[in-house]
Amino acid sequence: MQKLNPYYVCGFIDGEGSFSVSINRHKTLKRGVEIKPEFEIELRDDDRKILERIVATIGCGRIYDCSYERYGWHPHAKLKVTSTRDLTEILFPFLERYQLEAKKADVYKLFKKIVLAMREKEHLTDKGFERIQRLRNQMRKFGKKHNFKKGFNPALETARIRENRSSGGV
Numbered sequence: 001m002q003k004l005n006p007y008y009v010c011g012f013i014d015g016e017g018s019f020s021v022s023i024n025r026h027k028t029l030k031r032g033v034e035i036k037p038e039f040e041i042e043l044r045d046d047d048r049k050i051l052e053r054i055v056a057t058i059g060c061g062r063i064y065d066c067s068y069e070r071y072g073w074h075p076h077a078k079l080k081v082t083s084t085r086d087l088t089e090i091l092f093p094f095l096e097r098y099q100l101e102a103k104k105a106d107v108y109k110l111f112k113k114i115v116l117a118m119r120e121k122e123h124l125t126d127k128g129f130e131r132i133q134r135l136r137n138q139m140r141k142f143g144k145k146h147n148f149k150k151g152f153n154p155a156l157e158t159a160r161i162r163e164n165r166s167s168g169g170v
Contacts, residue, residue, distance in 0.1 A: 001052055001053060001055075001056040002053060002056070003053065003056050003057040004050075004053045004054065004056075004057045006057060006094070006097070006098040007098055009054055009057050009058065009094075009098070010095070010098045010099065010100055010101070011101070012041070012050075012054065013041065013095075013100060013104070014100050014101055014102040014104050014105075015102070016041050016042075016043065017039065017040070017041050017104065018038075018039070018040045018041070018042075019037075019038075019039055019104070019107050019108055019111035019139070020037070020038050020039075020040070020111075020139075021035065021036070021037045021038075021111065021114050021132075021135075021136045021139065022034075022035070022036040022038070023035050023036075023133065023136065024036070030124075031124075031129065035114075035118060035123050035129075035132060036082065037082070037084065037087065037111065037114055037115045037118065038080060038081070038082050039061075039080070039081040039082075039087065039091060039111075040078055040079060040080045040081070041054065041078070041079045042066065042076050042077070042078040042079075043076060043077060043078075044074045044075070044076055044077075045065070045066075045074065045075040045076055045077045046074070047077070048063065048077040051063050051077055051078075051079045054079060055079060058090065058091060058094050059090045059094070060081055060083075060086040060090040060091060061079045061080060061081045061086070062079070062080055062081075063077050063078065063079050063080075064077070064078045064080060065077060065078075066078050084115050084118055084119050085119075087115050088115060088116065088119055092112055092115075095108060103142060104142075106142065107139055107142050110135050110136075110138050110139045111139060113135050114132050114135050114136060117131065117132055117135075118132070
């Protein structure tokens with residue numbers, strides 16, 4: 001697979017990438033919640049080849065099929081990196097060398113702090129878990145879905161930063 005210019009990939013991530021951290025209930029874990037960091041890029045499936053080339057350029061990630069038939073949308077493909085090891089050992093060095101330029105760079109810095117804290121097992125302590133929640137809530141402030149309605153529990157919401165995601169495109 002032919003690699004892409006790494007600066008092109010960073011620009012692509014600035015425009016289409018997403019860094020998210022989910023905190024969800026989990027019955028079998030001691031704390032009762034699971035923290036799941038995730039990097040992803042989702043495109044229409046007819047652009048799958050670019051995702052494959054991004055994986056080849058970065059050196060990690062898996063591509064998944066997404067069906068949105070029920071909405072009348074075209075099929076999509078999603079590149080995901082969920083392994084904290086791949087994030088710290090492959091994606092982070094790539095993004096440190098070829099830096100993001102848009103506001104997503106600020107989101108990335110918070111995301112990186114969370115993942116590094118998890119790699120150090122900080123999420124297993126009360127203090128570390130609270131720190132991760134604070135960092136995740138800071139990430140949320142950059143997203144378009146940032147709101148605190150009545151009954152909204154930010155501790156159990158996903159911090160997801162995605163721009164330009166309407167079904168009609170940009």
